[in-house]
Amino acid sequence: MSKKTILAKFTDPDECLHAAEALVKGGVKIREVYSPFPIHGIDPVLGLSKTRISTAAFFYGGAGLSLALLMMWYMNVQDWPMDIGGKPSFSLATNLPAFIPVAFEITVLIAAHGMIGTYFFRTRLAPGIQPMNPEPRSTNDLFVMEIVLQDNPKQEATALKDQLLELGAMECTDDELRYED
């Protein structure tokens, strides 16, 4: 079933932000805002919580560090200890100074790629995925606010459009939701 939406197009990020604040204050539920660059401060207005992706990165880094130390301990201390240049590998603790560089590199490697992977997965980014921005100019110079009528049963479509135009929207068009959540 298709859902009717209103697309309000703004030409200025600050106008878009102020309009969103005014609408939310008036009880309107905004489904999404598509913008060519981040509009700072709009996420709490839309009810989005802070992203936890950096916490994930911390744990990836921890996993990377443990993995690196485990690998070096197993290979150079446990499985086949070598004595090169009179510097034998006795234990992880005594070899730790020499293991720091690789441990650091693998920590960064796993933290960075783990975070990028999580970001791609959560944001649904992969080659071949259909973009869902309803207005192609939203990646160029328009800030597009998407309001689903079903989300706002109390609002009347024409009144809402008038309000949006008053708040600075360049134009309002009717559309249908292109994705299901």
Next chain:
Amino acid sequence: MQIESPIRQPLILGNKSYAQITDEIVRPIEGRANKMWYLVFTIAALCALWGLGLIAYTFGTGIGVWGLNKTVGWAWDITNFVWWVGIGHAGTLISAILLLFRQKWRMAINRSAEAMTIFAVICAAMFPGIHVGRVWVVYWFFPVPNQFGSLWVNFNSPLLWDLFAISTYFSVSLGFWYVGLIPDFATVRDRQIIPFMKRIYKIVSFGWSGTTKSWQRFEEVSLVLAGLSTPLVLSVHTIVSFDFATSVIPGWHTTIFPPYFVAGAIFSGFAMVATLLIIMRKVLNLEEYITVNHLESMNKIIVVTGSIVGVAYITELVIAWYSGVQYEHYAFLNRATGPYAWAYWIMMSCNVISPQLFWFKGIRRSLVGTFLLSIVVNIGMWFERFVIIVTSLHRDYLPSSWTMFYPTWVDVGIFVGTLGIFFTLFLLFARTFPVIAIAETKSILKSSGDGWKRKTKEKYARIGEEAEAH
């Protein structure tokens, strides 16, 4: 909206709109290349092919085709390796460290500087790969069990640290670069009319739609990646310097190598960025985005890092004298006055003396001056590595084995080849990628764009007048 002091120079010249920024940055991708591009591309590609051919020749015949001998077992290959890795460092510095310091002028140059990083690291990584001689067992670098049973790589060795540092650096830089490219590819995608172009940019833009949540995550990911890349870039050249510093060769065995190498890397990297951008801004008509102010900022970094390098050279000499070790004494005396003194003085004059010209504002803001000095710096930094590596080796503890290193045509050819690979990749990048971060540039238009700044200034002047009238 952020308001910036009107005294600060605008970062985007001209009274631009958001659509105009898109148009002007995407235009080179959609338009046709001119004859000049084809000419330069052909030359670069031929050099690249020549270099690849000589690498094949090296594989087929052996490392004997290089000018190495039993005293100087390491020369051009490792010099080129360190030179290329160093060049790469400026890209990460611009995109990561300047992001953490919230330097907005990075936004016009970070995309191309990061591209330069990636291409330079590709060129660098080739040298350790080809210098092993028996390239068919190059996988022994990696911690894989081999046919001798479970004999593993030695994690106490700086050369192995280097492998991990370079691989991590390359892959993390690539990831960081690509994360930033996705929204810009989407911008290119959404304005294509030709189906083929649309399809290509649809694939590479990964289905980006610019929702609020994705921008929120994007900014967080960029910030954390910058935080990870900053110690990473410092660690990479530190580890490269460990290749020398942890050995016991006089002239290499110095504790100041890590900071000295990192400063030198940033120094040469910024010089290469300046060389490339001065040409690119002209050819692609991006003078209003990459302004003289941007170049001036980079020149300031060049003069700072160049001076750090100069201090390091002098510290080395003083510490060699102070060590009281006759071998140390001789290593540095030989550097400055021996048969390779010409290389030492090229290094000294190009790296320490010439960048001091940037103290003059006129030279700092002159395109010709910046361009010439950036090339001088790159020559100087190549010689720095050559001096450190070859002059420390060619006269060892046994005077009967003292010798000179002479590069063969294969040595020179492979180096020219890597220059060809670098410029081929960069020219392709300039034709197919948005060379300036479009989204980031738009985000500073209202605070740092010329037109907006003038409006803000007028507004404040009006407020001032009204206040006076009261």
